[in-house]
Amino acid sequence: MSRYTVSPHRLLRAVLPLVALVALSACADKPPASNPEALRAYEERNDPLEPWNRSMHQIDQGLNTVIFNPTIAVYQAIIPEPGRKGVTNVFRNFRAPITFVNDILQGEGSRASTTLGRFVINSTVGLLGLFDVAARMGLPYHYEDFGQTFAVWGMGEGPYLYVPILGPSGGRDLTGYAIDNMGIDAMAWIGRADNPFWWQIAYFGALATDTKSNAKPLLDELKASSVDHYAALRSVYRQNRAKEIRNGAPAPVPDFEDYEYEDGDGDPFSGLEINPTEAQTAARTD
Amino acid sequence: MRALALTLLLVISGTQANAADEPWRTDPRAFINHFAEAGIEGILTAEIDDTEKTAQFRTLFNDGFDIPAISRFVIGRTWRRTSDADKEAFIALFEDVIVYTWSRRFSEYKGQTIEVRGTTPDGNTGTLVDSVIVDKAGQTISAQWRLRMRDDGLRIVDVIIEGVSMAITYRQDYASVIRQQGGMSGLLDLLGKQVVESAPS
Numbered sequence: 001m002s003r004y005t006v007s008p009h010r011l012l013r014a015v016l017p018l019v020a021l022v023a024l025s026a027c028a029d030k031p032p033a034s035n036p037e038a039l040r041a042y043e044e045r046n047d048p049l050e051p052w053n054r055s056m057h058q059i060d061q062g063l064n065t066v067i068f069n070p071t072i073a074v075y076q077a078i079i080p081e082p083g084r085k086g087v088t089n090v091f092r093n094f095r096a097p098i099t100f101v102n103d104i105l106q107g108e109g110s111r112a113s114t115t116l117g118r119f120v121i122n123s124t125v126g127l128l129g130l131f132d133v134a135a136r137m138g139l140p141y142h143y144e145d146f147g148q149t150f151a152v153w154g155m156g157e158g159p160y161l162y163v164p165i166l167g168p169s170g171g172r173d174l175t176g177y178a179i180d181n182m183g184i185d186a187m188a189w190i191g192r193a194d195n196p197f198w199w200q201i202a203y204f205g206a207l208a209t210d211t212k213s214n215a216k217p218l219l220d221e222l223k224a225s226s227v228d229h230y231a232a233l234r235s236v237y238r239q240n241r242a243k244e245i246r247n248g249a250p251a252p253v254p255d256f257e258d259y260e261y262e263d264g265d266g267d268p269f270s271g272l273e274i275n276p277t278e279a280q281t282a283a284r285t286d
Numbered sequence: 287m288r289a290l291a292l293t294l295l296l297v298i299s300g301t302q303a304n305a306a307d308e309p310w311r312t313d314p315r316a317f318i319n320h321f322a323e324a325g326i327e328g329i330l331t332a333e334i335d336d337t338e339k340t341a342q343f344r345t346l347f348n349d350g351f352d353i354p355a356i357s358r359f360v361i362g363r364t365w366r367r368t369s370d371a372d373k374e375a376f377i378a379l380f381e382d383v384i385v386y387t388w389s390r391r392f393s394e395y396k397g398q399t400i401e402v403r404g405t406t407p408d409g410n411t412g413t414l415v416d417s418v419i420v421d422k423a424g425q426t427i428s429a430q431w432r433l434r435m436r437d438d439g440l441r442i443v444d445v446i447i448e449g450v451s452m453a454i455t456y457r458q459d460y461a462s463v464i465r466q467q468g469g470m471s472g473l474l475d476l477l478g479k480q481v482v483e484s485a486p487s
């Protein structure tokens with residue numbers, strides 16, 4: 001068998017230093033300490049690689065136009081809504097081990113047993129995950145990943161990173177993503193065995209189509225309602241991650257004089273933690 | 287006929303806001319229930335055309351939301367340096383942006399209902415109302431409403447869907463534009479273009 005195979009690990013090892021090099025050369029200029037307002041805004045954005053990230057965002061938009069949007073259109077045309085729901089269910093079930101391992105690593109015993117129960121029920125009664133029978137039996141779906149585990153362990157989010165195809169991420173979440181997909185996901189083990197690399201390509205291609213098809217309406221709406229789509233998406237991503245890390249618990253109520261500026265001269269934002277991840281992780285009570 | 291009656295009711299409640307006559311205006315739970323009902327029965331399921339729905343939504347939005355306060359929040363520190371004319375221009379454009387954004391989604395309504403789950407004190411005079419949007423299959427989306435007490439009753443200052451705050455998202459979007467354009471005038475230009483493009487024809 002003389003088949004040319006590329007391990008994703010080797011690929012990553014080859015590409016990462018290059019990415020790091022280019023990214024460093026594309027750093028946003030940090031405002032000087034003599035301009036505290038601009039400095040504060042810079043730190044709130046927490047996006048030191050913004051010029052690089054914006055070009056990655058542009059590339060991603062191009063990929064959507066050329067590859068993913070036509071694919072999604074075909075996918076949605078040939079498979080009706082119930083079928084697509086089934087596809088989403090199958091992927092959720094197949095990838096349940098990722099949630100299970102991370103439930104345990106976060107010390108969430110009862111959520112881990114929910115995930116395990118769902119996996120057993122949906123893999124059997126649910127016909128290999130096609131039907132989410134477990135949800136109707138009172139075991140609702142939830143999702144955990146290693147980025148969230150790192151956050152629960154107290155790790156900060158690191159710099160914001162926009163990755164074509166994957167979309168918004170960050171130092172912490174991208175590392176978590178690599179661990180989930182190369183260390184935990186069953187496909188990583190299938191791929192490592194003597195199976196062709198295109199299995200993984202097909203798998204991630206189908207997964208991306210499913211994920212993007214589900215997210216498209218919301219992303220289109222965000223694009224239409226925002227002026228700077230890149231900045232709005234960064235904001236939504238962070239807020240949504242903060243909520244996932246809290247496992248849906250309500251955000252801590254900020255103690256600030258937010259909207260009480262009747263004269264219109266005050267800064268209604270003073271005191272509010274604009275980058276919610278750290279504050280909300282700390283406020284997690286469960 | 288029923289739609290007309292509700293329309294009249296909405297117009298009246300919009301122009302004659304009076305906390306004493308309308309006890310729901312000061313009770314957070316009743317306030318959200320009132321607006322959910324007015325939105326669903328008066329707009330989403332009402333037998334009126336899209337132009338009329340958009341107009342109704344604008345009235346409801348003005349009645350239920352504190353648009354000037356949201357505008358100040360969304361612009362943040364730059365507000366202090368903004369001229370009165372630009373402030374007015376922004377508030378008007380921002381109202382259009384929200385009205386057209388929500389109007390685009392009217393047709394997606396498929397019988398969802400809003401269930402208020404609880405309330406928590408928020409800030410000095412505020413309340414955070416926790417609710418879920420429930421669809422016909424029983425799936426839920428979390429929606430929180432940040433309310434502030436004003437002279438004529440409660441007003442919504444933020445809506446938080448699945449942890450994503452409308453006010454914070456607009457704020458970070460616009461902060462980025464203001465920074466790149468070097469001030470408010472650049473933002474106003476872009477918003478003006480956006481409103482023209484997104485206005486229902």
